[in-house]
Amino acid sequence: MSAAAERISLAPAAVKRRRTGGFWHRAARHVMRDKVALVCAIVLLAIALSAIFAPWIAPADPYKTSMLRCLLPPLSPKYLLGTDELGRDMLTRLLYGGRVSLSMGIAPVILATIVGGALGVTAGYFGRHINMAIMRVVNVFYAFPSVLLAVAMAGVLGSGIVNSLISLTLVFIPPIARVAESVTTQVRNQDYVEAARATGASAGRIIVQHVLANVMGPIVTYASSLVSIAIIISSGLSFLGLGAAPPLADWGLMLNTLRQAIYVAPVNAVLPGVMIFAASVSFNLLSDSLRSAMDVRA
Amino acid sequence: MPRDPLVEVRDLSVRFVNRDIDLTVVDDVSFRLDAGEVLCFLGESGSGKTVTMRALLRLLPPHARIGGSIRLAGHDVTAMSERQLEAVRGPVGAMIFQEPMTALDPVFTIGTQIAETIVAHEAVSWAQARARALELLEMVQIPSAARRLDAYPHELSGGLRQRAMIALALSCKPALLLADEPTTALDATVQIQILLLIRSLQKELGMATIFVTHDIGVACEVADRIAVMYAGRFVETGPVADIVASPAHPYTAGLLRSTVSASTRGERLASIPGGPPDLTDMPPGCAFGPRCVSHGAACDAGVPPLIPFAGGRASRCLLTKEVVHAGQGGGSVSREAHM
Amino acid sequence: MSADRGGPAQPILIVNGLRKYFPLRGPLGTIDAHVQAVDGIGFDVRKGETLGVVGESGCGKSTTARLLMRLIEPDAGEVIFDGDPIGHRGISIRELRRNMQMVFQDSYASLNPRHTATEEIVFGLRVHGMGSKQAREQAHASLRLVGLEPGQFGDRYPHEMSGGQRQRVNIARGIALNPRVLILDESVSALDKSVQAQVLNLLADLKDRLNLTYVFISHDLNVVHHVSDRVLVMYLGKVVEIGPVERIYGDAAHPYTRALFASRLSMDPALRVGAAPLSGDPPNPVRPPSGCRFRTRCSLATQACAASEPLLREIAPGHQAACHALTGEMADAA
Numbered sequence: 001m002s003a004a005a006e007r008i009s010l011a012p013a014a015v016k017r018r019r020t021g022g023f024w025h026r027a028a029r030h031v032m033r034d035k036v037a038l039v040c041a042i043v044l045l046a047i048a049l050s051a052i053f054a055p056w057i058a059p060a061d062p063y064k065t066s067m068l069r070c071l072l073p074p075l076s077p078k079y080l081l082g083t084d085e086l087g088r089d090m091l092t093r094l095l096y097g098g099r100v101s102l103s104m105g106i107a108p109v110i111l112a113t114i115v116g117g118a119l120g121v122t123a124g125y126f127g128r129h130i131n132m133a134i135m136r137v138v139n140v141f142y143a144f145p146s147v148l149l150a151v152a153m154a155g156v157l158g159s160g161i162v163n164s165l166i167s168l169t170l171v172f173i174p175p176i177a178r179v180a181e182s183v184t185t186q187v188r189n190q191d192y193v194e195a196a197r198a199t200g201a202s203a204g205r206i207i208v209q210h211v212l213a214n215v216m217g218p219i220v221t222y223a224s225s226l227v228s229i230a231i232i233i234s235s236g237l238s239f240l241g242l243g244a245a246p247p248l249a250d251w252g253l254m255l256n257t258l259r260q261a262i263y264v265a266p267v268n269a270v271l272p273g274v275m276i277f278a279a280s281v282s283f284n285l286l287s288d289s290l291r292s293a294m295d296v297r298a
Numbered sequence: 299m300p301r302d303p304l305v306e307v308r309d310l311s312v313r314f315v316n317r318d319i320d321l322t323v324v325d326d327v328s329f330r331l332d333a334g335e336v337l338c339f340l341g342e343s344g345s346g347k348t349v350t351m352r353a354l355l356r357l358l359p360p361h362a363r364i365g366g367s368i369r370l371a372g373h374d375v376t377a378m379s380e381r382q383l384e385a386v387r388g389p390v391g392a393m394i395f396q397e398p399m400t401a402l403d404p405v406f407t408i409g410t411q412i413a414e415t416i417v418a419h420e421a422v423s424w425a426q427a428r429a430r431a432l433e434l435l436e437m438v439q440i441p442s443a444a445r446r447l448d449a450y451p452h453e454l455s456g457g458l459r460q461r462a463m464i465a466l467a468l469s470c471k472p473a474l475l476l477a478d479e480p481t482t483a484l485d486a487t488v489q490i491q492i493l494l495l496i497r498s499l500q501k502e503l504g505m506a507t508i509f510v511t512h513d514i515g516v517a518c519e520v521a522d523r524i525a526v527m528y529a530g531r532f533v534e535t536g537p538v539a540d541i542v543a544s545p546a547h548p549y550t551a552g553l554l555r556s557t558v559s560a561s562t563r564g565e566r567l568a569s570i571p572g573g574p575p576d577l578t579d580m581p582p583g584c585a586f587g588p589r590c591v592s593h594g595a596a597c598d599a600g601v602p603p604l605i606p607f608a609g610g611r612a613s614r615c616l617l618t619k620e621v622v623h624a625g626q627g628g629g630s631v632s633r634e635a636h637m
Numbered sequence: 638m639s640a641d642r643g644g645p646a647q648p649i650l651i652v653n654g655l656r657k658y659f660p661l662r663g664p665l666g667t668i669d670a671h672v673q674a675v676d677g678i679g680f681d682v683r684k685g686e687t688l689g690v691v692g693e694s695g696c697g698k699s700t701t702a703r704l705l706m707r708l709i710e711p712d713a714g715e716v717i718f719d720g721d722p723i724g725h726r727g728i729s730i731r732e733l734r735r736n737m738q739m740v741f742q743d744s745y746a747s748l749n750p751r752h753t754a755t756e757e758i759v760f761g762l763r764v765h766g767m768g769s770k771q772a773r774e775q776a777h778a779s780l781r782l783v784g785l786e787p788g789q790f791g792d793r794y795p796h797e798m799s800g801g802q803r804q805r806v807n808i809a810r811g812i813a814l815n816p817r818v819l820i821l822d823e824s825v826s827a828l829d830k831s832v833q834a835q836v837l838n839l840l841a842d843l844k845d846r847l848n849l850t851y852v853f854i855s856h857d858l859n860v861v862h863h864v865s866d867r868v869l870v871m872y873l874g875k876v877v878e879i880g881p882v883e884r885i886y887g888d889a890a891h892p893y894t895r896a897l898f899a900s901r902l903s904m905d906p907a908l909r910v911g912a913a914p915l916s917g918d919p920p921n922p923v924r925p926p927s928g929c930r931f932r933t934r935c936s937l938a939t940q941a942c943a944a945s946e947p948l949l950r951e952i953a954p955g956h957q958a959a960c961h962a963l964t965g966e967m968a969d970a971a
Binding site: 342343441455456457458485486487488489490491493494512513514515516518519521538539542552553556557558559562563564566567568569570571573574 | 799858896916
């Protein structure tokens with residue numbers, strides 16, 4: 001009887017519901033309010049869209065060479081950003097280059113997040129011997145500097161886009177696994193996981209419904225900060241001749257081939273670097289903002 | 299009475315301001331405290347009791363804005379620079395916390411931390427400071443004090459750690475001790491030891507003490523006067539014995555009634571319905587209005603003032619006057635007003 | 638609800654010789670010592686009663702709760718649920734957990750921050766094979782039982798509720814599976830006093846309506862007094878006294894129980910506690926004292942107390958205490 005009375009009286013004084021929506025919704029709104037992050041998001045979106053629609057918006061053929069008009073300076077008639085050492089349109093090649101560079105930044109991180117996340121969550125949830133077995137191996141790889149490891153693996157596997165994708169993925173698995181393991185260990189010791197165990201649920205069910213939802217945020221945030229590093233390392237591999245092969249348009253490769261022309265056409269030579277810089281800085285700042293967005297509680 | 303009180307707070311308000319919100323967490327708080335008195339801020343979580351206490355030493359996060367005036371032993375705390383404040387924190391007002399493990403530095407021994415504080419505030423040698431530290435540990439009744447001087451905080455049990463923190467707070471002979479729920483994390487048999495220790499030290503040293511607690515039992519053990527806080531405001535002030543015997547504000551009365559004790563066994567507890575208000579969305583008038591049994595239309599017209607009445611008491615409730623008449627009719631204590 | 642098979646006289650829980658030591662590992666991974674969290678305790682819980690468990694931090698009351706739920710494996714001892722042992726000879730751990738649920742202290746930490754109130758309750762029901770539509774209905778019914786309107790609170794996340802509302806959700810999750818026993822591990826300790834009273838009233842209502850048995854663990858002696866039929870007092874991993882609430886609160890036998898009660902705050906400024914009944918903190922459970930574990934703080938202790946461990950002895954009908962001074966093994970004490 002009085003439970004009903006309390007329920008009625010509870011209603012008006014109850015904490016007014018703030019319409020905060022779901023977790024990702026809140027995080028997105030936080031990012032929207034951060035002006036720097038918003039600018040970065042717009043820059044990235046512009047780069048991504050122009051890379052995707054490069055065949056339709058690019059003013060010229062990216063592979064059409066001409067010795068007659070090589071290394072034209074920017075703002076030349078018909079060539080807005082000039083031409084490269086083989087007379088190809090710079091603007092076109094920068095647009096096309098975004099396709100390779102962005103994919104090489106994002107794809108290995110996604111693959112590594114899946115593999116490294118699975119390893120880390122498994123190690124963190126089950127603990128003890130399973131944890132020890134997984135994390136020992138991960139830590140051995142983690143001990144190598146990432147650039148060195150990528151170069152070594154790409155060297156062993158041979159050059160080419162697919163091989164550099166594999167080597168980059170392998171490079172990013174250890175750090176992601178380590179982050180996943182540490183956040184999973186934290187979540188695993190929370191009372192709500194204990195409470196889920198107390199209902200009689202299996203480990204698989206608890207991982208899927210309780211653990212993953214709570215570790216995805218930190219893992220994704222961390223992984224997003226690796227995209228900029230992936231772009232730089234993949235450009236580096238191309239620069240060293242271990243990644244994309246000519247005549248493919250790739251920012252790292254373009255930086256390499258235009259290097260010799262730096263005294264003749266400095267602006268042209270710097271342009272691919274500017275693109276790498278813009279993309280990686282934007283990814284970095286966006287992931288910083290994402291990190292603080294994920295921290296918001298209540 | 300020409301003598302200045304040790305603490306005089308007028309119209310204190312504290313707002314937490316950031317890009318998104320401007321939240322008033324403490325509002326319209328005024329009180330005074332003389333040397334040797336014990337005042338207890340009693341309230342539930344979020345009532346503003348800790349913020350009020352921390353405002354006295356301006357130990358608040360940078361986004362806090364303090365309004366009103368705070369005078370501490372003649373110093374105007376609100377107008378002081380950070381450097382001037384350092385001279386006040388310690389010799390004038392010292393603080394002890396709920397969790398000594400986070401308040402003591404884990405990488406230094408207890409003796410070093412106490413001696414360092416003494417050296418920082420007084421012109422004494424390190425050896426003299428160490429000797430004083432030993433005296434302090436003995437004063438807070440730490441057994442084999444000489445050995446404990448060289449102990450690190452994690453080597454001590456919870457009760458000893460709390461004693462060590464009290465010793466640290468007393469190292470500059472403060473005129474005012476601020477205690478923020480110092481016994482909440484302790485077990486019952488240890489809690490009573492620490493309460494008795496604080497009570498005896500306070501008497502012995504003639505310190506004024508402000509005690510923050512959510513536990514009426516603790517207030518009954520240590521306080522002379524209490525100030526009951528609700529949603530950032532004092533709702534009732536007065537001598538502890540009178541308030542516990544005949545609470546004037548409906549919130550205080552409800553709190554006392556809903557406190558479990560030996561006599562409530564097997565009965566239904568008279569609980570206060572609902573929960574404390576959301577500070578971002580306060581009711582228009584009396585903050586306790588929505589939960590109050592005597593709620594009337596007049597209560598929503600504006601925030602009621604703290605109405606003083608006999609016995610040095612005051613209550614922030616429009617029904618206060620009636621309570622006074624009823625109380626006097628019943629022959630309750632009538633003492634010289636404190637203010 | 639599963640059937641009451643053993644009849645009303647059969648205790649719903651019988652605990653025998655339950656022991657749990659937690660290893661402390663050194664820097665090289667070797668086991669250096671053990672925390673003797675629970676050391677050979679035994680008691681029963683009767684059908685329909687509320688058994689209060691009191692003691693200070695480190696006495697093993699929370700470990701006992703987790704051992705009962707089998708969230709941790711005991712090193713030794715058995716738990717018998719309504720006549721059935723737990724394990725391959727009796728009922729499965731899964732079956733045990735359907736019949737026995739637990740409410741934790743921290744209302745925030747014990748709810749998944751990414752689940753709404755309804756989702757949180759549905760999870761446990763789905764585990765036991767309920768269809769998703771039916772599980773939602775059952776979850777809403779549970780929310781109604783704890784005084785939360787599903788339309789208003791069902792879709793809220795933990796951070797959108799107050800502490801009292803969150804603890805109601807935890808209770809709703811506990812009762813949703815229709816258990817017979819609810820273990821309340823400091824479930825009202827973190828709540829503000831005015832809200833605590835509401836939740837205590839709710840627990841009293843639910844116990845009557847759903848025919849529940851409570852194991853009520855708390856360090857708050859007043860709350861335990863209010864709710865319990867019988868009280869179990871623990872000290873450093875041992876049961877020191879167990880008996881009906883009026884005996885324990887009115888005529889406690891063990892010196893520790895008496896000291897614990899004498900440490901209670903008076904609630905009356907005119908009757909302040911004059912002297913602390915005990916000095917110092919409880920000893921470290923890694924190296925407990927020999928014999929009687931309370932002897933280092935006990936005013937009655939003699940050499941006999943160091944030599945042998947006192948066993949629980951009946952000192953009045955249904956009232957047992959473990960103290961040499963009470964059973965005449967110590968010459969002429971007190």
